[in-house]
Amino acid sequence: MAFNCNHFSAPIKNLHKDANLRWVQPEIHQAHRGEFSKDRDRILYSKSFLRMRGKTQVFMLQNNDYIRTRLTHTLEVNQIAKTIAIALCQNVELVEAIALGHDVGHTPFGHIGERTLRNILENDIDTLPEKRGFKHNLQALRLLCELEKGADYPDSKGLNLTKYVLWGIAHHSSIKRIAEYDQEGNIINKEIIKTENPIYDNYLNSIKNYWSFEGLIVALADEIAQRHHDIEDSLLYGVVNRKTIIEKLAEFQRLFSKVDKKTFSKLKEGFDSLSNPVFASVYSRLVVNIYVVNAITQTRDNLRALGIEYNIHSQKDFANVKSNIPEEAYKKVVSFSDELIQIDKSFQQFLKMSVLSSYPAQTMDGKGEYIIRKLYSAFSNNPTQLPDTAIASFCEQIGIPFQRATFNDYVEDNKSILHRCIIDYIGGMTDRYAYDEYDRLYGTKF
Numbered sequence: 280m281a282f283n284c285n286h287f288s289a290p291i292k293n294l295h296k297d298a299n300l301r302w303v304q305p306e307i308h309q310a311h312r313g314e315f316s317k318d319r320d321r322i323l324y325s326k327s328f329l330r331m332r333g334k335t336q337v338f339m340l341q342n343n344d345y346i347r348t349r350l351t352h353t354l355e356v357n358q359i360a361k362t363i364a365i366a367l368c369q370n371v372e373l374v375e376a377i378a379l380g381h382d383v384g385h386t387p388f389g390h391i392g393e394r395t396l397r398n399i400l401e402n403d404i405d406t407l408p409e410k411r412g413f414k415h416n417l418q419a420l421r422l423l424c425e426l427e428k429g430a431d432y433p434d435s436k437g438l439n440l441t442k443y444v445l446w447g448i449a450h451h452s453s454i455k456r457i458a459e460y461d462q463e464g465n466i467i468n469k470e471i472i473k474t475e476n477p478i479y480d481n482y483l484n485s486i487k488n489y490w491s492f493e494g495l496i497v498a499l500a501d502e503i504a505q506r507h508h509d510i511e512d513s514l515l516y517g518v519v520n521r522k523t524i525i526e527k528l529a530e531f532q533r534l535f536s537k538v539d540k541k542t543f544s545k546l547k548e549g550f551d552s553l554s555n556p557v558f559a560s561v562y563s564r565l566v567v568n569i570y571v572v573n574a575i576t577q578t579r580d581n582l583r584a585l586g587i588e589y590n591i592h593s594q595k596d597f598a599n600v601k602s603n604i605p606e607e608a609y610k611k612v613v614s615f616s617d618e619l620i621q622i623d624k625s626f627q628q629f630l631k632m633s634v635l636s637s638y639p640a641q642t643m644d645g646k647g648e649y650i651i652r653k654l655y656s657a658f659s660n661n662p663t664q665l666p667d668t669a670i671a672s673f674c675e676q677i678g679i680p681f682q683r684a685t686f687n688d689y690v691e692d693n694k695s696i697l698h699r700c701i702i703d704y705i706g707g708m709t710d711r712y713a714y715d716e717y718d719r720l721y722g723t724k725f
Contacts, residue, residue, distance in 0.1 A: 285368035286597050287582050289315075289443055289491045302424050302485075303439045314441050319376035321429050321438045327383035327422050333709025335389040335647070346515065347508050349385050355508060356381065359571060360500035364493060366575045367582070373493040376440075377447030381497055384419030386706045387713040388647025395651045396702050397476075405694040412476025416452040418706060420445055420482040426672070426703060442486040447494025449483060451501055478699070488602065492582075495613035503570040506626065507563040509634050514559050518637045521550055524562060527629055530622055531569055539565055573619045581612040650717045651705060657720045658701045662690055664720065669704040673697055 294300065295308040309317070322328055331350035347355075357378035364374040386392030397413040423445065424437040455476070513519045525547060535543060542565040549558065585591065585608070589600045615623065658665050662673075663683075671681045677693050679686075690697050708716065 283368065284579060284582055286586065286591055286594055287492055288369045288594065289373050289493055290594060290598060291370065300441050300443075301439050302437060302442065302445065303435065306439070313372055315370065315372035315376050315444065318438075318440045318444045319372060319379060321440065322376060322380040322383070322423070322444075325383070325423075325427050325429065325438065327419075327427060327707065328379065330707060330709050331382060331385070333711055334385055334387055335392075335643070335710055346512050349382050349389075352504060352508065353379060353382050355504045356497065356500045359503050359567065360497045362571055363496050363500060363574055363578075367492075367496070367578060369493050369496060370491075373443055373447070373491065374496055376444045377451070377494055377497045378500065380419060380423065380440075380444065380448050381451045381501065382415065382419070383448075384415040384417065384422055384706070386415065386651075387708045387710045388644070388651065390415075391644040391647045392651055392706070395648045396655075396706055399652070399655055400698070400702065403698060405698060408477065412478045413702060413706070414452070414454070414476050414479070416449055417454065417476055417479035417482070419448050420479060421703070422707075423448070424482060426707075442489035443491055443494070445482065446486045446489045447491060447497055449486065450490070450494055451498040454479075454483060490606075490609060492578075492609070492613055495610065496578075499574055499613055499615075503567060503574070506570060506623075506630070507566045509630055510566075511559040511563055513634045513637070514555055516637075516639050518639060519633050521558060523633070525550070527626060528562070528565065530625060531619075534569055534573060534616075534619060534622070536568075536572065539569060542568070570615070570619070573615050574613070577616045577619075578613050581614065585609075585612055647710075647713075650713055653721060654705050654713065654716055655701060658704070659698060662697060662701075663687055665701070665704065669700050672703065673700045676700070 291313060294314050295306070298305055300314065306317075328350075331353060332348055334349035357375060360374045360378045361371055363369075364371050386396060393413060393415050400411045400413055403411075423440055426436070427438050428435075429438045510519060510524060514521075514524075528543060528546070531539075532543070542561060546553075546558065546561050546565065549561070553561065585604070589596075589604065591597050591600060614620070658669075662670075665673075667681075667683060670683055670686050673693070673696060674681045674686055674689075676696050676699075677689055679689065705713070
């Protein structure tokens with residue numbers, strides 16, 4: 280039987296018959312809509328998705344209307360991931376659901392917000408060890424499984440998404456496993472996932488069998504999107520110059536297609552004449568094309584090799600052997616070529632040194648960290664300053680009715696839960712909302 284990438288896609292037929300497919304409970308099958316399209320739509324209409332429009336990607340938003348937000352980044356990841364998925368005959372609805380939800384767990388002010396909340400919890404003596412941890416990809420699971428409420432389940436926790444979507448969202452970024460060892464140095468129960476973020480371990484252990492190549496495609500698309508838009512935004516801020524960009528692009532020349540060569544020539548010829556927006560657009564076209572074409576070609580070869588190794592000739596074959604494919608094997612399938620991986624390491628280092636470590640990025644990070652720490656200090660020292668939504672979450676988690684007037688009586692015995700509610704509240708803020716809360720608590724705003 281001829282090789283077909285479709286053999287390795289997530290199943291569609293009879294998917295709804297899997298009693299464990301969704302986080303909470305099975306649902307009635309809809310003839311006009313698949314399981315993954317329902318997930319996509321629930322994410323699209325969620326509050327967490329909408330808030331991404333006001334969250335920083337790399338550079339804070341107030342200085343330029345054309346700077347990427349967490350939402351525009353998400354849309355670009357979605358587009359790139361779908362392009363790769365279509366070329367590889369993978370399930371596009373699953374890819375889209377994962378892509379749209381992959382960053383909903385991000386904080387205000389970009390990655391510095393994530394690191395700050397994590398550091399706060401690690402050094403908080405009142406937070407129990409099993410309640411610690413903060414990582415955006417795993418916080419997304421907490422949001423989508425616990426904190427969000429949707430039209431289908433207005434009185435229940437979460438959106439009841441499929442575990443395929445939840446796995447893809449969790450694994451678009453590292454989860455940093457930690458092994459537990461016995462006295463002889465043997466790993467204890469390797470089937471149980473332990474992480475540096477123990478608050479999320481229950482989610483990860485529940486979804487570990489629902490891995491997909493669609494999820495790995497989104498993870499790769501996330502990297503590709505960052506390679507192009509971080510440079511575009513840096514051009515607008517004057518952080519990098521055109522000469523440096525062209526020099527870095529020259530390192531990719533061995534991988535250029537005929538189209539890429541023409542695009543690169545256009546960049547060099549328009550070095551002085553192209554406007555910044557046009558120069559950035561041409562740059563992005565070139566970079567995205569190099570990475571996407573390479574990913575499609577290499578992944579197709581890897582799928583073919585996997586099919587030969589495991590004797591996969593149909594989706595049924597794949598379903599039958601899927602549980603036998605080790606993680607270290609399937610996670611290598613969706614990838615770039617070895618040559619591009621080496622070039623990309625240099626490019627990542629360039630982005631880190633020139634963009635992420637730049638003066639504008641670092642001063643913005645410093646401001647974001649300061650605001651988040653001050654917000655946490657205010658709320659933890661005087662929880663009555665929290666809004667009703669955060670207090671209601673606290674009351675629900677300790678099993679009492681919502682009561683603003685007396686909830687503070689329960690704080691002393693439930694500090695771990697309170698502090699997690701504060702982290703959830705701050706983590707969900709947009710940049711502007713965090714600024715306004717800081718001003719309300721410490722400034723002149725009433």
